[in-house]
Amino acid sequence: MKLKTLLLGACSAVVLCGFANAETLTIATVNNGDMIRMQKLTDDFTSKNPDIQLDWVTLEENVLRQRVTTDIATKGGQYDILTIGTYEVPIWAKQGWLLPLDNLGADYDVNDLLPAIRSGLTGEDGKLYAAPFYGESSMVMYRKDLFEKAGLSMPEAPTWDFIADAARKITDKDKEIYGICLRGKAGWGENMAFLTATANAFGARWFDENWRPQFDQPEWKNTLDFYVKLMNDAGPPGASSNGFNENLALFQTGKCGMWIDATVAASFVTDPKASTVADKVGFALAPDTGLGKRGNWLWAWNLAIPAGTQKQAAAEKFIAWATGKDYLKLVAEKDGWANVPPGTRTSLYENPEYLKAAPFAKMTLDSINAADPKSPAVKPVPYVGVQFVAIPEFQGLGTAVGQQFSAALAGQTSVDDALAAAQQLTTREMTKAGYIK
Incomplete structure (x- = not known):
């Protein structure tokens, strides 16, 4: 014993x-x-x-x-x-x-x-x-039923003009259906991931070949004007607080007609256990403006x-x-x-x-393979990265610029003032860091 x-x-x-x-x-x-x-x-x-x-x-x-x-x-x-x-x-x-x-x-x-x-x-x-x-990468996720009801057909490779027109047509604010959900929450990896990739398609870039910021150029003005007007017309209320997870929840509960965001979201919006619109979702490539670059990161x-x-x-x-x-x-x-x-x-x-x-598998792979981090913009750039600039300073810069653009979306500042502030703060930091001689 x-x-x-x-x-x-x-x-x-x-x-x-x-x-x-x-x-x-x-x-x-x-x-x-x-x-x-x-x-x-x-x-x-x-x-x-x-x-x-x-x-x-x-x-x-x-x-x-x-x-x-x-x-x-x-x-x-x-x-x-x-x-x-x-x-x-x-x-x-x-x-x-x-x-x-x-x-x-x-x-x-x-x-x-x-x-x-x-x-x-x-x-x-x-x-x-x-x-x-x-x-x-990123792509368009959309409600096929809303498109059918509006007599619209989503191209496999849409333009931003088509997306904007469709978003306005399928918006029904009385029923809390918003034509488009896009990131507005400030952050270098939140709204600036989306807006930097979108700006590429509009011909904009963060810096020219000599690291001079480009927010005072017409391409950025076109990008931000387009985004703010579209979201005011067809986006959900409080969009300046919405990031990936908030927009995912809106789409899953049937409140978004379109959502342009990470391809990884596809399995969540088509999961019948989590999404009320699981059987109604279609996919398309991220939009372009005809300049040769799509907004896919x-x-x-x-x-x-x-x-x-x-x-x-x-x-x-x-x-x-x-x-x-x-x-x-x-x-x-x-x-x-x-x-x-x-x-x-x-x-x-x-x-x-x-x-x-996974009906979204091919679109995901095509989008990943189409992204070009070494040549992300229409014009030449000195940096690598599609929705970010691969330099240590970008984390702080991206968030600071993101706060200005989020404020413009919320109506707390104008597009012109947000761009002027972005140009000023980015020029100051890049000079301080030694990029601009």
């Missing part, structure tokens, strides 16, 4: 010891639907890795960006895994703030990552510094490891799990192929089950 008690005591000690020695990974992530789903599925990871526990810090997009940027720049060490975008990865890798992902496992298949997405996450040394959780939300972590091996295990092929199969088993994170792997777009379940 004593021997049995001793053995049980030893076993308990081992279990307690194992639990006490478990590494806890603190993961900072964004409150988007795909990340929320990932958190619900992490039992699959922890059951295979009982020595690793997970602590989630889930934040709204603008807050996440602010917190992780502050933490990594000050070497705060709060997080072991960061959810960051295509903008941050090359800049932070160059600063030495991220660890290369050298040990994702023999079956990870790095070469299966879509070239357009992978290239943005690869450092100057040829190493991968973040793994894509999902990739996206290129982005990925990625998992990366900050250089300050002491838990690199455990962090790489988690990243390999969350961004690997088996995770896609896991989501498919639980929620169906249409809901797997899109835009990261070539094999997904060769999978007949996915192509059958």
Whole structure:
């Protein structure tokens, strides 16, 4: 009996010891639907890795960006895994703030990552510094029933003039149906992601070849005038507070006739469990103005490891799990192929089950492949990036300009005054940073 008690005591000690020695990974992530789903599925990871526990810090997009940027720049060490975008990865890798992902496992298949997405996450040394959780471009999502009722037919490649005309025609404010929902919430990755990509199609650019800001040029005036007038005529009330998640909720509840935003939203607007218009949604390419550039961006939300972590091996295990092929199969088993994170792997777009379940798959892939970060604008530019400018200063500049443009949308300032303020603050910062000689 004593021997049995001793053995049980030893076993308990081992279990307690194992639990006490478990590494806890603190993961900072964004409150988007795909990340929320990932958190619900992490039992699959922890059951295979009982020595690793997970602590989630889930934040709204603008807050996440602010917190992780502050933490990594000050070497705060709060997080072991960061959810960051295509903008941050090359800049932070160059600063030495991220660890290369050298040990994702023999079956990870790095070469299966879509070239357009992978290239943005690869450092100057040829190493991968973040793994894509999902990739996206942007496109038009629209209500086929409202178009039919108005006698309209959406082209596969619409112009902005067609979009604006259609938005006004399908608006019925008495029934709380707004012709178009577009981002208005201030932020370099919120309204400025949309407006920078849109401005490309209007012939505008952030800077000329000598890094001089271009907000005093007619192309930006045309862009912002068009956007504000369209939203005043056919947009929802309070649009200056709406970002990705707010517009998603409006579209899912039948209040938007069109929504131009991230391709990743397609699975949420066509999910009958979440969307009241799931069976009525059509898709088209992001609009153009006939100048040769469409307003489709290129982005990925990625998992990366900050250089300050002491838990690199455990962090790489988690990243390999969350961004690997088996995770896609896991989501498919639980929620169906249409809901797997899109835009990261070539094999997904060769999978007949996915192509059958996801009517938006081809449009997503075509949009991702059509984006050209090295030549985003009609005129030459000195920067890389479609909906952002890949320089460290852009995070602050984009948010400051975004606040001016959001105020113009809200009617708190005029379009002309917002552009003048954008020109002034951008010129000041670029001169201070040494870009303008």
